[in-house]
Amino acid sequence: MSITISHITKSYGAVKALDDISFDVSKGELFGLIGPDGAGKTTLIRILTTLLVPDAGEARMLDLDPVKEFRKLRPHIGYMPGRFSLYQDLTVLENLNFFATIFGTTIEENYDLIKDIYSQIEPFKHRKAGQLSGGMKQKLALSCAMVHEPDVLILDEPTTGVDAVSRKEFWEMLARLKERGITILVSTPYMDEASLCDRVALIQDGHILQVDTPASIVASYNRQLLGIKARNTLRLIEDLRAYPLTHSAFPFGESVHLALAGDLTDGELPEYLHQKGHEELEIEPIAPNIEDCFMELMTKKQSDK
Amino acid sequence: MKTFWAFVKKETLHILRDPRTLVILLGMPIAQVVLFGFAITNELNDARIAIFDASGDPVTQEISDRLTSSGFFQLAIKLDQEDQLERAFQHDRVKLAVVFPPEFQERFFREDRPQIQLIADATDPNTATTLIAYASAIIRQYEQEKKGSAALPYSIQTEVRMRYNEELKSVYLFVPGVITIILMLVSAMMTSIALTREKELGTMEILLVSPLKPVVIVVGKVIPYIALGLANMAIILILATMVFHMPIRGSLFLLIAESLLFIMTSLALGIMISSRVQTQQVALMISLMVLMLPTILLSGFIFPIENMPWPLQAISHIVPARWFIVIVKGVMLKGAGLAVVWKETLILIVMTLVLIGASVRSFKLRLE
Incomplete structure (x- = not known):
């Protein structure tokens, strides 16, 4: 198992953002976390990426505890937060170089891994990230999240606010990364993207409604x-x-x-x-x-x- | 180490890519020094005065001439009647009125102690006090010259020397203050804003998930601002010495070392603020309210600490700027060495260590 989540609960004051959540993600799986805004997707992702501590329950990422062993775990996670979280005033190349360096690697070392994605924005490498289109920004963000060759890739609503063509391209890129054996957990509010995942968890109001393959979920209707x-x-x-x-x-x-x-x-x-x-x-x-x-x-x- | 320099480089690029802020940051010390040096001045020149001379004899004439030729006063209006005084203050905006009684000369030589009335516009008490002091001094001097000290059987004469600032230039007072404010502004406010920006943009999430140690994030973040602070310091010192001929009597090295210490204090304050707020705007407001106001008001820069009510005096002890200003004045004007300012330096060092310790602890490893 790459990710194991058991009985995770997390509240913000009186609001229960996550209520007794449990599911597993296998190694090399493309797993979708699907639910509307406010369902608790981001909270769960932040717990998995060591950024939040759950009130109850426990998670295992790559057999490490995100609460106690967060230092060991962090270098192995590729994380793309929900908002475009790169430096708008730095160029494409500067952003990528910066993230490669802080993860202790170089673009050249892992060029092969990001080539597929990065080559599409490479012609604009001296352009400032803030001046890229929405689709290109996502590609840059994905390149930055992948540049250190993580074992698990966690993407929080990567396709929100991106046009239909770029969304399709983005999912094709994810499929190719999956072929390399990288475990991918991706959240999305778009139900139509569920069919592109191996398995999905439907989440609403902090509860998991169902976890299964898209085909079985449809068949159970x-x-x-x-x-x-x-x-x-x-x-x-x-x-x-x-x-x-x-x-x-x-x-x-x-x-x-x-x-x-x-x-x-x-x-x-x-x-x-x-x-x-x-x-x-x-x-x-x-x-x-x-x-x-x-x-x-x-x-x-x-x-x- | 490589990751550290990558971080410093990134931070430097942020500063350079925002030329507007950079121009403000580097232009501000120039503007402040010039403003304080030329425009905002405590010295009085050519204050408008009115004279009502009921005697009109040679003695009153001479005293009037002494006053108006001193350079401090300028005769705005000569009054014929005493009841014109109100109008002179209201309409002619005079700051001081000098009233001579009738038969001044006769009474003066008869040892009858004639009185000169000085009436000042006290809407600005400081100016009024200064004007009265200047005028009294000029009159007293005239009296002594005329009668000689022998005329007064018992008298004490004072001889005044204004040490360290013989010409009472107010720029000597303001430069240490401006240095303090600018260093606090650049170091504390800009760092708190820069760190909060990472949070606001969401980049802090990625930085936290990366293997970067918090100390690398924080130190890498502040190094460019230390450089910026020192650049500001250089600008102010060059302006002060070249334009206003202000001396640096002590060791320049000591001055820079003490400034670095104060920069560290400010940076730690900035980091502490940033760890408690979520948006750049709040960081800015808190920096201004919590840091800038005490630095300006309670540091002894503008208002003498000795004149404050005791609660404010007590608070001023925890304002780092208070100690730093004493150090800068000591080193620049008095030529003091570490042997003289060691106490203030020690206080600043302790403050800095405590603040750095607290700011490192307050840096959050997670989002909450």
């Missing part, structure tokens, strides 16, 4: 799911939520995903919606994705309380 479109989406949700057979209804882009609580007879739902005066109705059965599963698990958790 056992409700009938419909994608519904109408002219007035807002009113559509209200009406669907008032419908007796509805288990849950959530907006999803332009359409509404309706999970059903029971079996539906043909034509029953269109009739109901027509009665409510909805126009341009489109109803079709759809396959669930991770977000549907997340919503389902979230609803279940809330009704359990």
